[in-house]
Structures are given as C-alpha cells and as structure tokens.
Amino acid sequence: MPRGLTYKKAGVDIEEANKFVKDIQSLVKKTKRPGVLNNIGGFGGCFELKKGRYKNPVLVSSADGVGTKIKIAMLAGKHDTVGIDLVAMNVNDILAMGAQPLFFLDYIAAGKLNRKKMVDIVRGVSKGCSDAGCALIGGETAEMPAIYKKDEYDLAGFCVGVVDKHKIITGSGIKSKDVLLGLASSGLHSNGFSLVHKVFTSSEIKRKAKELLSPTKIYVKEVLSVLRHFDVRGIAHITGGAFYEKLMKIFPKGSSVIIQKGSWPVPAIFKTMQKRANIKEAEMYRVFNMGIGMVLVTSRGQARKIQSHLRRFKLRSWIIGQVSKSRGRSNIKFTGED
Numbered sequence: 001m002p003r004g005l006t007y008k009k010a011g012v013d014i015e016e017a018n019k020f021v022k023d024i025q026s027l028v029k030k031t032k033r034p035g036v037l038n039n040i041g042g043f044g045g046c047f048e049l050k051k052g053r054y055k056n057p058v059l060v061s062s063a064d065g066v067g068t069k070i071k072i073a074m075l076a077g078k079h080d081t082v083g084i085d086l087v088a089m090n091v092n093d094i095l096a097m098g099a100q101p102l103f104f105l106d107y108i109a110a111g112k113l114n115r116k117k118m119v120d121i122v123r124g125v126s127k128g129c130s131d132a133g134c135a136l137i138g139g140e141t142a143e144m145p146a147i148y149k150k151d152e153y154d155l156a157g158f159c160v161g162v163v164d165k166h167k168i169i170t171g172s173g174i175k176s177k178d179v180l181l182g183l184a185s186s187g188l189h190s191n192g193f194s195l196v197h198k199v200f201t202s203s204e205i206k207r208k209a210k211e212l213l214s215p216t217k218i219y220v221k222e223v224l225s226v227l228r229h230f231d232v233r234g235i236a237h238i239t240g241g242a243f244y245e246k247l248m249k250i251f252p253k254g255s256s257v258i259i260q261k262g263s264w265p266v267p268a269i270f271k272t273m274q275k276r277a278n279i280k281e282a283e284m285y286r287v288f289n290m291g292i293g294m295v296l297v298t299s300r301g302q303a304r305k306i307q308s309h310l311r312r313f314k315l316r317s318w319i320i321g322q323v324s325k326s327r328g329r330s331n332i333k334f335t336g337e338d
Contacts, residue, residue: 011145013113020115020141027119027126031136035102038137045137047103049162056165060099063158064089068193069213074151075202076209079117082155083124084131085190088216089239090159091132092294095220096235096250098169098227099161101134107156108141111148121155124215132220134159167227171234171250174297178233180247180257180321181303182264183222183310185293187214191240192287199277211269217293222313226296230306234297238289245286247295248332256326261336264318266291285334292320 007014037046049057066085073082083106091101106125108118118141129136148154188196196212197205205212226232234250243259251257270291274284284290298306300319307317 011112012143016113016115017141017143020113020118023115023119024122024126027122028136030126031104031129031134033102033133033135036135036137042138045103045105047135047137047160049102054162054164057162058165058168060094060097060161060163060168061159062090062093063156064093065154065156066190068197069188069190070154071197072193072205072209072212074153075205076213078209078213079120080124081213081215083121083126084128084215084218085124086155086157087125087128087132087134087159088218089190090157091128091134091161091218091220092216092237093239094159094161095223096169096237096294097163098167098235099163100224101132101159101161101220103135103137104129104132104157104159105137106139107158108139108153109144109148110142110153111145111150113141113143114151117153121153125157128215128218131218134161169227169232169235171297172252173233174251174255174323175233175299176323176325177300178297178323179300179303179319180259180323181296181298181306182292182318182320183219183294183296184217184264184316185238185267185289185291186217187211187267188269189216189239189289189293191242191289195277195279195287196273199273219294219315222310222315223294223296225313226306226309229309230298230302232296232298232302232306234295236295236297238292238294241286242288242290243285244282244332248330250297251323251330253330254326254328255330256324257321257330257332258324259321259332259334261334263320263336264291281334295320297323
C-alpha cells in the first residue's frame, strides 16, 4: 500500500468541494421562496407547507435527468444550460398533474470537480428554479474518478410540488370532441439525443451546439395561470415516448386521438434529422417532441380562450388534434401533411 495515501491523492478533493459550495451559495439564495426554512449546508433541506392555503394538499414528486444531451455540453464546452434542462424535466412532469413546484434538489456526479464547470451547471439550475418559482434547497456533488473520466459528469434532479386533491389533473374528465392544444417547444428539449449522436458527427454537433443546447422550455408560470382561469381536463409533457406514449397515457380507455399534421410548424432540425438518417415518421413522433413540448386537453371553446391567454406570455400554441371514442383500445392516428 502506498505510504501517505490521502483521499485527495485517490482523486477526491474535499477542500475543493467545500469551496464549490461557497461559490454557489448566492445562486441558491436567488431561488428562495416562502416556505424555505434553512440555507444550503445542512444535512437536509426543510420546507414548510403553510396551513390554510390548500384544503387537502397532495404532494407530487418527480426525479429525472438530462440524458445524453450532457454529451453535447461536453463537446461544446458549454455547461450553463443543462441545469435549466434538469429543472424543466422535473417541474414540467409534476405540472402535468396540476401541481405547483415547491422545491428542488440536484445531484452532480463528476470524474473530477472542476469548480467553474460545476458553478456553470448550478447557475443553470438556479435559473430554472427561478423560472419555475421553486426553491433550490439542497443537493449533492460527488467526485468519482473510479466511475467517470476526468471531464465527464452526469446530472439528476428531484422536485416536489403541491396541488389540492380535488384539482389533480388525471385526464379522467376528457370527453369526446375535446381538442388538443399544443404548446410550442423550444427545440429538441432533452429527449432523443442518443439518436442525435447517431445522425450528426462530433464536428457537426459542435457547429450546431447552440441550437442543440437550447434549454427545455419551462411551462410552469404559463400553465398554472391557465389552470386558474380555464377548464383543462388533461395535460401531457411530451418527453421520451413522445406522442405515442407520453401523450396517450393521459386518455381514458376507449379514446381515439387524431393528430392533424400541418396544424403547427415542425422546426427544421427535426426534418433535417429525419431526411438525413431516413428515420420513419412513426419513429420521429415516438422519439421527439416535433415542436410541441406540452399538450393541454380541453373543449374547443376553452382552447380558443386559452390561446388568447397564452399570447400574453408570448407562448405560441395550436389546436393540433381532437378526441373521439374508440370501440377497441385507445389509439392515436396522424392525418394530413407536415
């Protein structure tokens, strides 16, 4: 056994980690909201749920990561947006049940702790939390040279939100003739990047890095505002599985969903990938959001009013389909031309 072996010599620098925690304290403070009871640095983050605001509060939680989009950040040397993606993937999921995000925790694992890179990541997490109105109340940074290469890292996040029990959105109230209101995505968001890596070369990815790293849209403020004023019967966050899986999981049994292609503009990046790699249309709609990051299901009359409301937030939306009854199992069909 080597004489004088230390944890630092083994690849883990505790002092550097402590300096990193100090570096990010101001970023954490920016996300503070009512209910937070302590600052970063304790053994656990505490959040007080005020009595009276909710008649029968239900906590809704989510855990998710960013996936291989991180590889794009590594290739481009740009790490200040994947933190936004991390928050978005979680808060958009609980939003689909009508929940308001309350607090968030992050986990960063790296081969070697690079303070500048890690601060950039947390800067993105802080920005995402601020956009979602939730507090960053804690997290963990792990330096693991035995698992990751020197410049590699991975991210995971966990969030908790709240909704009154009678206001939980499950999709059970969806009716025949209801329409699907698609909300514009900000690009690829955080799904399908394993396929992106197969379509483009590393040099092409570097050239397209700005577009590929465009952070996932956080819909919290816009959709919570809609829920306060309009009747929304179902919400789907269009992530992995996209239209065939994530969208269809919210519909009652016996529902037939018809998507009208051409009812919204599909961003060029999706068309480029499909043509270049000869990807089948069904595969595109199963893997990518195709320009629709979230879908609200409501009546046609409400949909028009919601569109007008969303324009105040400068968020584009389109009626992209309709619900009807099906004699067999629930199904989805695509009609029209892109």
